[in-house]
Amino acid sequence: MMEEIATGGMVSSVAEPDSATQSAMSCARAPMGLLAELTHRCPLQCPYCSNPLELTRVSQELTTAQWQDVMRQAGEIGVLQLHLSGGEPCVRQDLEQILEAAVKAGLYTNLITSGVTLTRDRLEKLAKLGLDHVQLSIQDVDPANAERISAYKGGAAKKHEVAKWVREIGLPLTLNAVVHRHNIESLPAIIDYAVEMGAGRLEVAHTQYYAWALKNRAALIPTREQFLKTVKYVDEARERLKGVLVFDFVVHDHYAIRPKPCMGGWGKNLVTITPSGKVLPCHAAETITWLQHDNIKDRPLGDIWLNGAAFNAYRGTSWMKEPCRSCDRREIDWGGCRCQALAMTGDAANADPTCEKSVHHAAFKAIAETEAYAPSPGFIYRRMGAAAAVE
Ligand code: SF4
Numbered sequence: 001m002m003e004e005i006a007t008g009g010m011v012s013s014v015a016e017p018d019s020a021t022q023s024a025m026s027c028a029r030a031p032m033g034l035l036a037e038l039t040h041r042c043p044l045q046c047p048y049c050s051n052p053l054e055l056t057r058v059s060q061e062l063t064t065a066q067w068q069d070v071m072r073q074a075g076e077i078g079v080l081q082l083h084l085s086g087g088e089p090c091v092r093q094d095l096e097q098i099l100e101a102a103v104k105a106g107l108y109t110n111l112i113t114s115g116v117t118l119t120r121d122r123l124e125k126l127a128k129l130g131l132d133h134v135q136l137s138i139q140d141v142d143p144a145n146a147e148r149i150s151a152y153k154g155g156a157a158k159k160h161e162v163a164k165w166v167r168e169i170g171l172p173l174t175l176n177a178v179v180h181r182h183n184i185e186s187l188p189a190i191i192d193y194a195v196e197m198g199a200g201r202l203e204v205a206h207t208q209y210y211a212w213a214l215k216n217r218a219a220l221i222p223t224r225e226q227f228l229k230t231v232k233y234v235d236e237a238r239e240r241l242k243g244v245l246v247f248d249f250v251v252h253d254h255y256a257i258r259p260k261p262c263m264g265g266w267g268k269n270l271v272t273i274t275p276s277g278k279v280l281p282c283h284a285a286e287t288i289t290w291l292q293h294d295n296i297k298d299r300p301l302g303d304i305w306l307n308g309a310a311f312n313a314y315r316g317t318s319w320m321k322e323p324c325r326s327c328d329r330r331e332i333d334w335g336g337c338r339c340q341a342l343a344m345t346g347d348a349a350n351a352d353p354t355c356e357k358s359v360h361h362a363a364f365k366a367i368a369e370t371e372a373y374a375p376s377p378g379f380i381y382r383r384m385g386a387a388a389a390v391e
């Protein structure tokens with residue numbers, strides 16, 4: 001027997017799920033998006049990096065053929081959007097071949113890049129091959145501060161060039177700025193910069209504290225007053241720049257009272273594949289160490305998505321405890337972030353402590369109030385191996 005997943009007109013066949021996962025699957029359909037972390041290699045060393053503390057080495061990365069097969073499978077099960085990410089995806093010399101496979105599979109392709117290794121020729125080639133969109137990260141508009149945050153010399157100037165090329169070539173551009181206490185005062189200038197560069201979208205993302213960011217939380221966390229200023233800046237600019245610039249604003253969890261629906265709900269919209277081929281419900285899911293993550297080398301993507309133990313662990317609402325279980329927002333925010341619940345409360349099935357209904361909310365809020373008003377420690381830079389340095 002086979003189960004059909006219908007997704008926006010695309011239909012694919014996968015093995016029928018076992019009965020234990022039938023109810024959880026009632027909310028599952030094909031993932032809307034695939035985050036393909038092609039590599040953990042990256043010339044930048046941002047202290048808020050969402051990659052795991054244990055970075056995957058090049059020898060463990062999926063091969064070109066394996067990534068191409070991932071793209072084929074993603075198209076078959078009805079994935080719509082592909083986010084080519086890393087690390088820095090452009091350090092893969094076979095990016096073109098992987099992109100070609102994705103285009104052939106009918107995926108909308110978004111390149112998430114720091115830009116620093118790109119050349120204009122390569123960008124033109126990627127556009128010719130069918131790349132649909134570029135998302136370029138910026139650390140600050142002040143070059144010296146951007147260099148300090150990323151530990152990469154000349155980054156801001158190079159990113160400026162890349163942003164220009166993207167628009168000259170005719171690709172849509174999103175700028176992404178992770179905000180924290182070392183660049184938060186630059187937000188108005190970052191907004192102006194996005195307009196100047198012709199970006200259609202600006203993602204202003206307050207740091208999410210897991211992986212390297214959690215390690216660097218005391219150095220990154222802004223004060224409540226700083227956070228509230230960013231809300232004001234974004235609200236004002238959203239109004240003023242209607243039709244010019246679209247904003248994605250990720251709020252600061254420690255100053256919120258309701259969590260965001262992390263990943264749009266666990267196992268609901270997104271699937272992540274790590275450089276070594278692990279298929280994850282979210283990019284930080286390996287922090288929930290008891291979960292068993294399947295590898296794309298061993299099992300088809302559609303089968304993992306529907307039947308994988310990790311995907312079904314927190315899919316839907318049946319896993320919820322109080323206060324989420326009886327809450328009328330349980331199918332709006334899906335209890336928030338599992339990884340943050342684990343990191344901050346010791347149980348991934350607890351409500352995200354961002355929620356004021358959580359018994360852990362007060363302690364979670366107090367962390368920010370303590371750390372944000374203390375002097376910032378140095379950054380622990382994201383580096384391969386144990387070489388992370390405090391500076
Ligand atoms: Fe969301 Fe749970 Fe809080 Fe309700 S109790 S708002 S479902 S996190």
Ligand code: FES
Nearest residue numbers: 262282337338339
């Ligand atoms: Fe894993 Fe939020 S980061 S569920």
